[in-house]
Ligand SMILES: Nc1nc2c(ncn2[C@@H]2O[C@H](COP(=O)(O)OP(=O)(O)O)[C@@H](O)[C@H]2O)c(=O)[nH]1
């Protein structure tokens with residue numbers, strides 16, 4: 001557990017652009033969320049803004065490969081890029097898929113790139129909270145772009161559209177019919193669509209999305225999501241995709257819609273932080289054992305008393321909090 005002077009030292013190195021200090025601060029906040037206050041107070045003077053891009057889609061569609069190709073292009077434009085790869089479906093804890101590691105190594109050696117992978121669940125305060133904190137650290141570090149790669153839509157613990165300013169939904173040839181896409185809510189969340197693995201076909205998928213976008217209300221904000229096709233291995237089409245991303249960025253900035261996304265991002269974070277605190281209160285009030293005992297007593301005394309039992313616990317919460325207030 002680093003002591004106070006360690007944090008100060010780390011922050012100093014961080015401010016000098018040391019990537020190792022960045023890595024260590026991320027780990028620190030991941031393991032000890034309560035240290036965030038102490039770390040973030042050092043950045044209160046900083047008003048640097050990063051542009052946050054979300055890349056989402058089913059496992060295996062090529063999100064990591066695409067992230068790498070997009071990053072390469074942005075690097076050529078002299079940008080600094082922070083990547084967060086979220087894959088809660090990975091069976092490995094504490095690290096990302098080996099494949100991702102290999103794929104990313106090439107760009108991670110570049111001085112203007114930093115990559116963090118979150119593969120397991122069980123981060124204190126949840127994976128979304130870890131991601132939110134990393135985006136804040138990346139912003140303080142001076143990243144121009146943050147790319148968040150995450151699996152799935154609608155069912156994952158962490159949903160990238162709560163956080164990103166431009167969301168790219170990645171699909172592949174043979175992905176399935178339009179109904180499946182609509183079910184997944186995909187057509188509502190994308191700002192840019194990409195049919196990756198175009199070497200395997202996919203014109204029909206692209207046409208399908210185009211048709212669905214024409215029928216949807218997705219264009220209400222004055223932005224018609226474009227549909228790109230890429231081969232993220234060769235980099236074919238990635239130029240156009242990045243063009244779409246930058247167009248959307250410009251649209252967001254000119255129309256001031258970006259303010260809405262920023263509000264959403266911080267509202268989301270505020271809720272997360274409140275949930276985290278409430279969870280701590282709950283834990284201090286009743287532990288797992290006591291809940292089991294209570295269940296046993298309800299089985300004994302009658303299951304219809306369950307609401308009364310919960311009501312009693314809740315009354316205690318109020319009592320505790322009032323007591324604290326009047327201290
Ligand atoms: N044929 C083809 N394969 C690709 C393409 N992009 C990625 N892949 C492959 O698809 C697999 C999954 O890619 P990955 O980036 O890990 O997907 P992720 O799970 O969405 O991050 C890997 O074997 C990639 O090499 C592409 O454009 N064409």
Ligand SMILES: [Mg+2]
Nearest residue numbers: 063064100149
């Ligand atoms: Mg991946």
